[in-house]
Amino acid sequence: MDFQDIQDKWKKRWAEEKLFEANPDSREKFFLNAPYPYVNGYLHIGHLYTYMRTEAFARYKRLQGFNVLYPQGWHCTGSPIEGAAMRIREKEEKQWEMMRKSGFSDDDIKKFEKPEYWTEYFPKVSRQDYTDMGFSIDWRREFITTSLNPYYDKFIRWQFRKLKEKGYVDIGSHPVVWDPKTNMPVGDHDRTEGEGETPQEFTLIKHTLPDQRKLLSATLRQDTILGITNVYAKPGFEYTIAKSGDEEWILSNASIKRLQQQGKDLEIIGSISGNELIGQKVKVFGGRRVLVLPATFIDVEKGTGIVHSVPSDSPDDLITLRELQKDEAVCKKYNLDFDEVKDIQPIPVLNTEGLSNIPAADLLEKYKITSQQQSQKLEEAKKELYKLSFYSSTFNDLYKEGFSKNLSGKKAADFKDFIRDELIEQGHAALYYELTGKVITRSLTEAIVKLVENQWFMKYGDEDWKKQVHACLDKMKLYPQDASREQFEYVIDWLKDWACTREVGLGTQLPWEEEWVIESLSDSTIYMAYYTFAHLITDVPIDNVNDELFDYILLGKGSKPDVPNIDRMREEFEYWYPFDVRNSGKDLVQNHLTFTLFNHVAIFPEDKWPKGFGTNGWITVDGEKMSKSRGNMIMLKEMPTKFGVDAARLTVLSGGEGVDDPNWNSDFAQALNNKFESLATLAAVNYNKGRDSREEVDAWAESKLNHIIQNCTTAMEETLFRTGSQLAFFELTSAIKWYLRRTNNNPNKEIINRMIESQLIMMVPFTPFLCDEVWETLGKKPFISTEKWPQADESRIDSELDQKEQVVETVMQDIYAVKKILKEKEMTKVTLFTAPEWKYQLVKEARKSGSRNIGEVLKQLSQNSEFNEHTKELPKLVPRILKTGEISSLPAKREREALDGAIAFLEKEFSAEIKVIDAEDSDHPKANNGLPGKPSILAE
């Protein structure tokens, strides 16, 4: 069997017959899809798993009789392609090296200088990959995103106008990590250093000097603002004075720069030494005047270089203050009144559960901190306190006044934002952002925080919207088996407003402000609807493609536009939508899949809301995490020659199921092709062979087959493809083999045919090429894809038959063991003991009680004098007996008779004497061994 030939042959014939082109008809439809891949490289094994799940499900549903729509598009929206193209233009070594590694010549690479080339090249090769892998996609509906596709572009514009009309798009400002060189936001993947670092929002608090200039401190804990007892400045450090409006601010030069980058209008007008500030009194929020004290611990690279001190709720502040209050020399050095410093007392502001009203003091004691040098312990104490306050702290009576609301008794965490906003409004504070750590971009510049003004948002934080999304999720089916429901519920609640526009990148312009481009995740939320008419809309002159058209097709609104295909487009949408399943990796639950729900709920009526999502884990390759650096990425284009398509498909789906990470096992893939061959042989040799009469084992074979079909169907319905393939391939194969062995290769013709046919059909989702080929060899009419999934006849399933068959197998094994004894040990007398009488009695008793509660049964039985001496064995025996039921009557005499021939043969062959007797008839100690159904063997 040449798998290469088979692949080519069927690929071609499927295409010729347009087997997977789906059109509306009278059948029930099933629409499934997967996120379009971003086309900045070749598809690899990671894609294969996610898409294979969709593909296998599509094939399964087709066999189930559904009219299946499975389309595929390509994602070009966003900045990675543009960024990569730019790096190629700039001859960046890393980028060129990557392209060379992908197998491009230097001349080829040059073509990738243009972003457009990426969107032509990779969709083309990716489509080839999919086709080679045997994917049953309707390619007429293929498309790319962005303005490069004017039809899709108009669709996205329609989508955004709709969202805006409904009030789901809003404008505001937003901090982002920014590369000042390329003038672009820097996502995690665009960094050479500082992954995971984000902008952190601080509140700048103003403290007024007697001369009205302001000292600015940066804080995360504006909720404790009424507890400020003093302010720290760093001795010897030169602060900068800058003009902000009509105020003069004193802070570090570095922080001024950052504020300017964040759009703050600041003009530097001078400088002032820290020593000059120390000893002055500043007016803090609330009107009190407090001292400026010296602190050498201040890191002037962070914050403003000025720190305000809340010793009640900050262990750092408290320990610093305490040490200073003991250090007369330092106070003298800075001309401070030592008594005044000693008089400073923490001001309680928060009530924290389980702690005193000076929580910082409790923490210092708990961690036994006596000096600011114990920085690690301080860090831990700070963290613990922060956590405690976040969950339980409430404001004390000080907070009755000072704000527009009485905050006394309220949870501090709930009103942090409120306080921040009021302080800013009243001119006591300003916003300030700082990165949580250093970030170096791929262009090797240090990133900054930029405050993007007039940023458009999707209002995913909207509570009413969330409610509707929850309602949508409640009705959805999640594959497999609800595995990700918890996560979805959580994400819906957690999601905040999402910036949906960008300054650069490929995509669609925001219809009402064309200087913005719609961000990539935001434009890919309802495009599954576009598949339903993607192949028809291209006949419409582009000028006639407008909002009225989309209103009509997608919402049935307005009068019918006079354009080609209009009725068909409307019909296709109505027929196919909503989609039934969308499958993706588990990483997209947190954004894309949930966005999809939000957008559908916003735009479509309830009967067009998504019906199902599937999610899966991340593939590992031979037990190792897949990564470029490990070099263990297997590209899709290598699959057909390296492993064979069917082997690759089956392997990737056998690796695991559920949200766990599946594993690609190369050895397994290699071993498969031989197995395929023997499957083909097994089918060809045994199809239409055998007898018409019925025998005892036939009932078993039928039961077994129906049982496998039943289980396999259940698994496939839940996208448990690993289980499904296991049953259809391995388990059914071994059942067929056993059946043939038991019938001496003379099976019932009807049954063996049904076994073979069922196996081939159930294997179609996994190995379509093999199946079509063997199907044809059997003289069947192509294509197997148009056949019907086997139906399990439940009336034929009888688990007792299976148990009996198992006993036959056991007895055969015993015979085998006997043979071995005779042959190797040259013994001549063999006795097979079946289980002793009391065990059978025990079965009867146990079953009589009819209880599934083993404890009860045990108690009853152990009271029975008959079983007293066997009490020790009871716990082991009883559950087994209760579960197996009928096994007490075995080994079946009938089955043993069937093996008499074998015994006779052995006796003759080895001149031996073989006896099968009941254990109770023997005094031999070994006769007591063995459970019902499993005789013990004695050889002499």
Next chain:
RNA sequence: GCGGGGAUGCCGGAGUGGUCAAACGGGCCAGGCUUAGGACCUGGUAGCUUAGCGCUUACGUGGGUUCGAGUCCUACUCCCCGCACCA
């Protein structure tokens, strides 16, 4: 840190209170069939031992519930995904 999902033999993985030394595969070992085999068939693959039985340990770690725990409870350790404006 927070949310979700995990941890089982040489390996991938079944198993959700009792037929469990662990399905089904892969790998490896032995035997058979063969000119030969990477093909196929049979058996083996925790430890001790046996012709067969049997016994002793085992399911991330430590406690607990139960006649009985991989399976339930509890604490801890480690791994994967996400934590945002990025595909």
